[in-house]
Amino acid sequence: MFDKLEDLLIRYEEIMGELQEPDVANDQERFRKLMKEQADLAPIVEAYTEYKKAKQSIADSEEMLEIESDEEMRELAKEELSSSKKRVEELEHELKILLLPKDPNDDKNIMVEIRAGAGGDESALFAAEVYRMYVHYAESKRWKTEMISVNENGIGGFKEVVFMVSGQGVYSRMKYESGVHRVQRVPETESGGRIHTSTITVAVMPEAEEVDVVIEEKDIRIDVMRASGNGGQCVNTTDSAVRLTHYPTGIVIYSQTEKSQLQNKEKAFRLLRSKLYELELEKQQSAEAEARRSQIGTGDRSEKIRTYNFPQGRVTDHRIKLTLHKLDSILNGDLDEVIDSLIAADQAAKLSNMNE
Structure with a gap:
């Protein structure tokens, strides 16, 4: 050393x-x-x-x-x-x-994709809350957020939302957020006062540069159409929305947040590059699965990583068995204590691996 x-x-x-x-x-x-x-x-x-x-x-x-x-x-x-x-x-x-080996993606900006899971409208409402939690956290770090695409459910919830976060060291802190987030609470629509459990999935992807991922023109279909939903003046009267279909993977990207077709196309390509880059990273990580088994890693999208329990006002991160009774402040973007604990646990696991 x-x-x-x-x-x-x-x-x-x-x-x-x-x-x-x-x-x-x-x-x-x-x-x-x-x-x-x-x-x-x-x-x-x-x-x-x-x-x-x-x-x-x-x-x-x-x-x-x-x-x-x-x-x-x-x-x-x-x-x-x-x-x-x-x-x-x-x-x-x-x-x-x-001196631990540095993740080459740690300094990259990120694409975050939040999808409603089990729980219908309640899940979509929670997806919107988690989106706001990350936006508040980004603001506290002086990072910039930018909406890429959103699919609303009509009552203030998000069936799916994709946004970008840019700033110093974004991926190094946010990479631990990938996985299934579970919420336990009494929905406003529940007259009997029963606690419901709903889930959402979060995927955090490092933004890929053009040098990281090469997209062949023959592998892409680009469709333009009129945007749907409440997009503001002009949005619904021009063919500004863009849909990309990537034939080799079947990935479909839809972008309509901008009035300009060119800007929506650029956003769609940025998201597609990040998704393809993430697929490549997943392949590498599968190959290194044995070495990563004892590490916190970046979270499997199917792994239940955290529970937000409203009746008890607590948040539990299951990977490191951390429970904090500060639900309101965490949902308001106060995530440092959780993320710092995950980083410390990941570093301890890596040090332990090096010493074996």
Whole structure:
């Protein structure tokens, strides 16, 4: 581990030197790559520099204890020694986590697809609530959200909604949300006061660039039509809606949120690329299933990951057996405690795998 850290330290110093060259800003592509690499390495270098200082402090304190006879000075040295040893342990653990292989998609923007499942209208209403939960969470992180497509049920619920979230490190935090979300509550339409259980599915897909997924023209059919539903002025009077059919996979994308056919087509292609990229990732993950078995991973879409229980005001994440009695604030976008716990559990599982 320490050989690798020394190599990274040398590389970091090389990057800092290159960034100070007078002509580096003339090559924007090179400049961007260097800035990204510098940003990725900075936390590791800072932790390693602090680690080396703490190790030196231990050596200095031990040397003082050998030569110092004054009791007061010896007590100070003992305190410093104890504090430095504790810090070294903390930094060793931190460095192991920082050196874990990084998910190449962590910095990507995402497409989120929420679908109503079992439970009819109640499921669709909950899908709309979960959509709002993610929008509020994105706002708290200063991420940007953009609607791609929505299919409403007429009473404020969503049969299906697809939206994009863009910002720094979006996928690294949101990837744990894929799976089945279950809600337990008394629906407003229920006169007998019985608790109903409904489900929705959430799929979080890293946004794919054109270089990640190549779509052949012969594999696509593009249909244009008039948008349906409450799309606003002009939307229903022009052929602005776009439907893409991808023959090899059977995937159909429908986009109608924009007034412009060109914009809807662009959104539809972005979503299709992300879906195809996700299929490719699923194939890779299946091949690595044995290695991933003990990890939290990115969540199987058929796996029940979380329950929102309204009568008890609690949210339970079943993967890490975490229960929080703060349902209202979580549905209002306060997701950090849940996501931080999932990240910590995933890191612990990966460290455990490395140590086996």
